[in-house]
Amino acid sequence: MLILLTVFFGLVFVVSGGVLLWETVINPQLTDNTLGEVQTAFEDAGGIIDIPLSVEGDAAEDGREQEYARRTAAVKKLQDTVNKDICGWIRIEGTNINFPVLRSFPDDEYYLYRDYRGEDSRYGSIFLAGNTPLNGDNQLLHGHSMMDGRMFWDLTNFGDAEVVRRSPMIQYDTAEEAGDWKIVAVFKTNTYPSQGEIFYYDKGAFASPEQKMQFYYEVMKRSMVDTGVDLNENDETLMLSTCSYEYDGFRTVVFARKVRENESRSVELTGIRAAEHALMPDIWYGGAAPQYWPDKFEDAVTAGIVDWYTGDLGGTDRSGADENASPEVSTPEDATSDDFDDSNYI
Numbered sequence: 001m002l003i004l005l006t007v008f009f010g011l012v013f014v015v016s017g018g019v020l021l022w023e024t025v026i027n028p029q030l031t032d033n034t035l036g037e038v039q040t041a042f043e044d045a046g047g048i049i050d051i052p053l054s055v056e057g058d059a060a061e062d063g064r065e066q067e068y069a070r071r072t073a074a075v076k077k078l079q080d081t082v083n084k085d086i087c088g089w090i091r092i093e094g095t096n097i098n099f100p101v102l103r104s105f106p107d108d109e110y111y112l113y114r115d116y117r118g119e120d121s122r123y124g125s126i127f128l129a130g131n132t133p134l135n136g137d138n139q140l141l142h143g144h145s146m147m148d149g150r151m152f153w154d155l156t157n158f159g160d161a162e163v164v165r166r167s168p169m170i171q172y173d174t175a176e177e178a179g180d181w182k183i184v185a186v187f188k189t190n191t192y193p194s195q196g197e198i199f200y201y202d203k204g205a206f207a208s209p210e211q212k213m214q215f216y217y218e219v220m221k222r223s224m225v226d227t228g229v230d231l232n233e234n235d236e237t238l239m240l241s242t243c244s245y246e247y248d249g250f251r252t253v254v255f256a257r258k259v260r261e262n263e264s265r266s267v268e269l270t271g272i273r274a275a276e277h278a279l280m281p282d283i284w285y286g287g288a289a290p291q292y293w294p295d296k297f298e299d300a301v302t303a304g305i306v307d308w309y310t311g312d313l314g315g316t317d318r319s320g321a322d323e324n325a326s327p328e329v330s331t332p333e334d335a336t337s338d339d340f341d342d343s344n345y346i
Contacts, residue, residue, distance in 0.1 A: 028148055033116070038082060038100055038116055045301060047074030047089055047173065048098075064265075071171075071178035079175055083116055087134055088174040090126055090141060090240070094167035095154035101141060101172075103128040112142075123151055130158050132204030135176050137212065138237045140202055145242040145252070152242035156252045157225040158186045161274045168227065168267040170256050172238055180265050181238050181256035184231055184308070185223030189281060191249040196282030196289065201239060201253060209233035210297075217297035219255050220308060224278045228271030231257055232311030247283055 042048065043213035047070070071089075078086045078100060088101035104110035108130030115121040122144075129140040143152035154256050157163045170181040199218060213233050220231070231237075236258040244252040259265050277292045294300045301309060 007333040020028065028150065029170045031121065031150065035099065035113055037099055038078065041082065042074050042078060042089055042100070045074035045077045046070035048091070050336070068173075068178035072175060075173055075175045082260045085111070085118075086116060087128060088172060091171040092154070092167050093169065093171075096149065097152065097154055099126045099143075099151070101126050101128060101174075102274065103134065105130075129202055129204070131202055132239075134174055135236075137206055138204055138215075139172075140239045140241060145244065147245075152240065155240055155242045155254050156244050158183075158254050159188060161225045161272050164225050164227060165199050165269050165272045166256065168269065168272065169237065169265065170240075170254075172256075179206070179236075180259045182229045182259060182267060183225075183227055183254060183256045184229045184237075185219050185255040185276070186225045187222035187229070187253050187255070187295070188224065188244055188246060188284075189217065189222065189251050190247065190283065191251060194283075195247060195249070201241075209311075213309070213311070213313060217300060217306070219243065220306075221277075221293045221300075222279045223255070223275050226271075226273050226275040228268055228308075230308050230310040231258065232309060234311065238270065247281075250281075306329060 025175075027188070075086065075089055082100075083102070085102050085104050087099045087103040090101050091098045100116045102111040102116060103162065104127070108127065111118075111125040111127040112121060113122060113124045116121065116125050122142050123146060126141055126143040128134060129142060132138055132140040145151065145153050145156055147153065158167075164183055164186065168183050170183065172179055172181055189201070190196055191198060199222065203215050205335045206215065216231055216237070238256045238258070240254040240256075241251055242253075244250040277290075279289055279293060282289050293305075294303060297306070298313075300306045
């Protein structure tokens with residue numbers, strides 16, 4: 001009997017050790033090797049730009065059109081030679097985020113636990129949400145936040161202004177168009193009603209400029225970081241969403257807007273700072289959230305507390321809004337959506 005028990009526990013130890021070795025060493029290394037192949041292919045095709053995205057100044061503005069053409073061609077080449085479901089590429093300088101973006105129909109979660117080749121992987125892929133169209137007004141990308149630092153893990157730290165200061169720009173290219181994106185906001189949000197009202201941020205298209213700006217306002221009042229980047233109803237925006245671990249079911253979302261035509265890609269790094277009055281879920285406060293922000297975007301503009309808006313809805317140019325004005329106080333109102341389900345995206 002003693003011999004049998006010894007053999008049994010010995011087998012348990014060997015099997016457990018093998019599983020641990022696979023999960024912590026072998027599988028991550030295989031994932032890195034697989035991603036390394038497609039990263040090399042993208043770079044060789046001209047997809048990685050030579051200039052640092054975070055440098056201030058206009059020294060790199062010449063030749064932007066040619067550069068964008070190379071980057072879109074690189075995505076097209078991956079579609080033709082690697083996987084037709086590769087719809088784009090996402091990269092943030094100063095992080096490990098440098099990945100293909102996948103899109104699938106009719107199951108937009110197909111790549112949640114599959115790599116870019118379609119093979120099973122607990123790391124999954126970065127993928128485009130099904131209800132936010134490619135190159136639409138607002139594109140939402142999901143990715144796992146792996147605690148070993150892989151995939152979208154780095155995003156969980158972007159609530160810190162210093163982190164954004166180091167990486168204020170995003171390279172996001174599709175087969176149709178390349179683009180550089182300035183980070184505008186970073187917010188943490190809940191997915192469980194017990195933690196407070198849910199902010200439904202899976203919006204891809206808007207019925208009117210007013211609806212679009214109301215959505216942007218809902219994002220901006222939640223931002224933990226003030227980047228100094230302006231926003232208006234003509235902008236195209238991008239959201240990167242990943243699981244966050246402050247509370248069960250939390251998400252970190254990085255929100256950026258596309259660099260406009262003839263706009264400099266430089267960012268005023270010294271202007272990036274922690275935001276005041278960021279609206280967090282109720283659980284963050286241990287009770288109801290403070291009532292600082294007006295419900296409506298237009299009321300916040302009128303109150304003078306929106307300093308990031310440079311559009312002209314209502315015929316008023318808000319580029320010079322007074323950031324020190326006191327607001328009207330009312331209860332925050334969240335946007336709604338019937339088809340939002342972010343509970344499986346981690």
